[in-house]
Amino acid sequence: MSDPTPALADPAVDGAAPAAEPAPEAAVTEILARVQAPEGQGRAIRDAATGDVVGRAPEHTVDDLDAAIARAKAAQPAWDALGHEERSRLLLEAADRIDAAAEALARLLSREQGKPLNGPNARFEVGACSAWLRTAATTVLEPQVVVDDGEVHAELVYRAVGVVGAIGPWNWPMMIAVWQIAPALRMGNTVVVKPSEYTPLSVLALLDVLNQVLPADVLIGISGDREVGARLSSHPDIDKVMFTGSTATGRKIIESSAGNLARLTLELGGNDAGIVLPDADPQAIAEGLFWGAFINTGQTCAALKRLYVHDSIYEDVVSALGALAQQIPMGRGLDEQNVLGPLQNRQQFDIVSRLVEDAKARGGRVVAGGEPAPELGELFYRATIIADVEDGIALVDEEQFGPALPIIRYSDVDDAVASANRLDVGLGASVWSSDREQAREVAARIQAGTVWINSHGGVHPMIPFGGVKGSGYGLEFGVEGLKAVSVPQVING
CATH class of the missing domain: 3.40.605.10 (Aldehyde Dehydrogenase; Chain A, domain 1)
Structure with missing residues (x-):
């Protein structure tokens, strides 16, 4: 590097x-x-x-x-x-x-x-x-x-x-x-x-x-x-x-x-939405989705924080992300093999814990993680994938700023765009598709300072970056x- x-x-x-x-x-x-x-x-x-x-x-x-x-x-x-x-x-x-x-x-x-x-x-x-x-x-x-x-x-x-x-x-x-x-x-x-x-x-x-x-x-x-x-x-x-x-x-x-x-x-702050269109390849996009959400253990303003996936490939995407979350090494940062670390502070750890527990109580399906990792240290929280949640719950509507990604099922892309735009934030967003032109058409409808196609959160020193709304x-x-x-x-x- x-x-x-x-x-x-x-x-x-x-x-x-x-x-x-x-x-x-x-x-x-x-x-x-x-x-x-x-x-x-x-x-x-x-x-x-x-x-x-x-x-x-x-x-x-x-x-x-x-x-x-x-x-x-x-x-x-x-x-x-x-x-x-x-x-x-x-x-x-x-x-x-x-x-x-x-x-x-x-x-x-x-x-x-x-x-x-x-x-x-x-x-x-x-x-x-x-x-x-x-x-x-x-x-x-x-x-x-x-x-x-x-x-x-x-x-x-x-x-x-x-x-x-x-x-x-x-x-x-x-x-x-x-x-x-x-x-x-x-x-x-x-x-x-x-x-x-x-x-x-x-x-x-x-x-x-x-x-x-x-x-x-x-x-x-x-x-x-x-x-x-x-x-x-x-x-x-x-x-x-x-x-x-x-x-x-x-x-x-x-x-x-x-x-x-x-x-x-x-x-x-941001609460970036990602929209996976029905023609996307779940296995091909899984790693990009994962790091879009979990870079810096999710503690990134422009991280992917709520993911909308079309019903036709929903379970495949959920499964692929769950498998990645369970295998990515987490632990003390000075140990060379680790790539995920702790939450930085107790306040943020408590926020993530509260949001995940609320999602579980409201019927969210824990695909991976869903709990702290006390054997690693006081501020470690397992990489968490929660499926079968909806707009309106705290984990979707509030910025979690940590290693927990809610995945929401949709059947109509207009509804997914409306969901992406419904909150008073607009730092980043992403659209995932095998058809780049179709993805760009959807991206143009999203209210965010940056909309990435088939990636999320990447920045470049020559590409302007900033947010809209809140x-x-x-x-x-x-x-x-x-x-x-x-x-x-x-x-x-």
Whole structure:
């Protein structure tokens, strides 16, 4: 997986990737020593799989945040003045540093977040960080001539916004941080990053590697609580907020940013639907369906979370997915053979447990899983396939964000499309068929920011990505992603 971009475009990864040579544990210890709180201070961060203490996160305050924003604001004009070519050079050098530290970063990530090293997981995520950084560094955003009629010449250009506040999630903490950081830095902004309280150490470690190359105060990490996050989105010197997380928190950010009129990019919760048309081959699509739902043990905003299957092939699809769910290895992330890990935190474990128990009580048929796996650890939940459920139950209508996939039977494709569109979310969706043109016709009727054909959840650094409805607004990646962290300016004359 030396080049993660093709794998990211198709998360149906075959089992465990060849293991890289393990970095000495001393490399992880060295990074932690630079980023964690001094001995006896900070908040303990525990291994999601074992409960062991990974390290101690700094507990920055609102005052610390205010000081960081002031430093970032002071550093921004000089960073912007370097120009695109020099900023790109530094970002490419930073990507090289990520590659050099990749194994240590992946091992820290695996311990803190819980995801295994192999498969579409920790090594995959760290590889994606350098891939996205390189793409942002080399993507060209040309001025656009909007009028040139002999009398008027008008160009649309894009300038730096200023200081960007980046608030990240715990599910893909490093990769999503780079999604926010890379285009913002490329366009001449400085960035203040507030990682999730659940996974601060891996993000701070990533920033430490990047800051080996970047000028001082161009990129600053602040590890704090929700009060710090609220202050970041409302601070008068924050010009842009980028947030990935829940819809509920996204609404709070919209409210808190009203005072400073900060520009927003919000990638919020999803409850992605997949529709399997009657001409699909159950065996051919089973692995793609499985990884569309269970990548990162289901803890992905754009994962497949409710699957509608035509009655004529329903049992075949259910059976194929059940067989996969029972055979995919789950366990501690540092064990090389595993490709599914624990839920990252107790709150999410309880949500998955509640939704599955409710589905069982309402007549859902457990095809695989359906219960915790306490022999593996406190936060492990077996990969679960539940059939014979309907719209309206909690497991279908609520975002489970974990390893449990409900499968719903349908007989009319119009009903399946209506079901896919009935919820107030629209991050992603997918259509599965042997007839690509037919699939595209159905896809065009689905209300989602991205609709995949015969895959689900794959992202690419040059393909714009964003949601509709309650899944947020704004685009990331590629040229559109650069525009999103800029302010447009018209040069007329």
